[in-house]
Amino acid sequence: MTAIFHIIAPVFLLIFIGYAAMQRRFFTAEQLNGLGKFVVRIGMPMLVFSAIATRPMAEVFKPEYFYGYSAASVAAFFIGWLVSRKRGLHPTLASLNGLAVGMSNSGFVGYPLLLMAVGPTAAVYFAMNVLTESLLIFPLLFAFLDWSKGGQSDARALLLQIVKNLLTNPIIIAMPVAMVFALGWLPLPQFAEKLSSMLAAATTPLALFMIGGNLYGLSIRGNVPDMLLVAAGKLVMCPLLVGLCLWLAGADKEMLFAGLLFAATPMASLYALFGSLHGFGKETSGAMLLVTVLSVIPIFLVLLLGHQVV
Template sequence: MLQILSITTPIFILIGLGFLSARGGLISREQVRGMGAVVINFALPALVLKAVSENPIGEVFNWQYLTAYGLGSLTVFCLGLLASRTLRREPLDSSAIAALGMANSNSGFVGYPIVAMTLGATAAIGLALNMVVENLLIIPLALALAEAGRQEGSALSVARETLKRLARSPLIIAMAIGLPLALLELRLPAVPARVVEMLATASAPLALFVIGGSLYGLRLSGMQGEIGMIAFGKLILHPLAVLLIFSLLPDVDPALMAAGVLFASAPMLSIYPILGQRFGVDGRCAAALLLTTVASFVTISTLLGFVAPSP
């Protein structure tokens, strides 16, 4: 138990420091957004570039991991969409956003620090693979369905806008730079490599601090049923689905399996309320983010009891 707490406690202390700093007026909401922009646009892309370019291409595109994490996430997304449509009678747009909250982890801000402290270098490979699943499958699928529910624009226009957004994503650009380097077995020159390493090292603590600052001011009022379903899907169903599919695949690396399950156990992405804003469900998304992040301290600590390596 002490080993588990030694992993989770520093993580949630950093989240708590961000929350208390925002609550105490030490940092403003605009400053939190600014730090988040640094993480998204510089620190995490540097981490992905480092992971992709410095590892064999066979490890970067591990088919078992992509299959398990991709199918597990897609399964939970479909279950969440079906539950929201049939049980709660939600329209397609809000159902798609609810399903997104269940099937898309905060891999960079929460998942990576946890997996890095638990499994070391495997975390960077898992993060790079998660970027493929999340940015090329789950998020585009959710947004396309949500747009279809609003009946705004053709499927072609939705696909075009999605591709434009992905092409401008620093994380995708980092992968596009790192993959040729890995294929050609090249390394960055010493000075750029050092800059990338420094930015990558800063990604985990800064990301956790930003999560804490972002949680200040969110409220859980009048939406317990909706947000409870999203939190259950994210914290329970998502890691279980990924674990189940991993268990059906041959020759799985135990470290990558543990990484995939831990990534899936993280709360949803921190920009979840922003994605929901266009479809009028930003309040519900913010409340779900708050509940899921707080509850994840218990669920992740419990999960680490099964997957954390022995001392």
């Protein structure tokens, strides 16, 4: 129990510190955005680079985890969208709820938790989650948002969108560069290893601080029953789906633990961002705040059940 507390407490305390810093006006929204750009464009890519480049290729890609986690994420997206449509929600909000249920906050919350639980291999699982999100979840979201507005994007347009996501995502770009060293084609210079590890170490606390800062100003407004349904989908159904799909894929104990821990975290913060852009800021920000607060329960349960790994 004490070990679990030492994993959870620093994560949520850093989130609280970020929230309090914004409340006290220590930072402006523009400064927080600048911090976010550093985390996403420099810190996270270097974190993935460090995890892959410093390991043999056999340890970098875990197919059972990738296929199982991807199947569960896609299934959760469709179920979240379908249930929202059955409840009569606007097609655009239903598409966003699919994102909320099917895509976890892997980088800013899931990775720090897993890092403290299993060590540096956490970045390998994070990298595979990024592949799932870029290749599957984002294309699904864009397609459903287009359909919700009466658009009829063809397969070629969707393929171009996927390619664009891959070519402009610094985290994705870092993967093939790192694989050059993981495959042994080139020796990893000592200065590059130290630089990437330094930036990776700085990224985790900054990401959690930023999550807290972004939560400041949010409130639980709107249709609370619908928000609770999104929370149940993200914090109950999604972990159950991930656990089932990973088990069916033949994942080992550590893979199962990693997938469940990622699935138990809140939805990606892009949920509220896209919601605001599409006119559903109140509903999405309220649901995100609710899920973030409640997420401590499934996170605690996953850590408790996975104490053999921890």
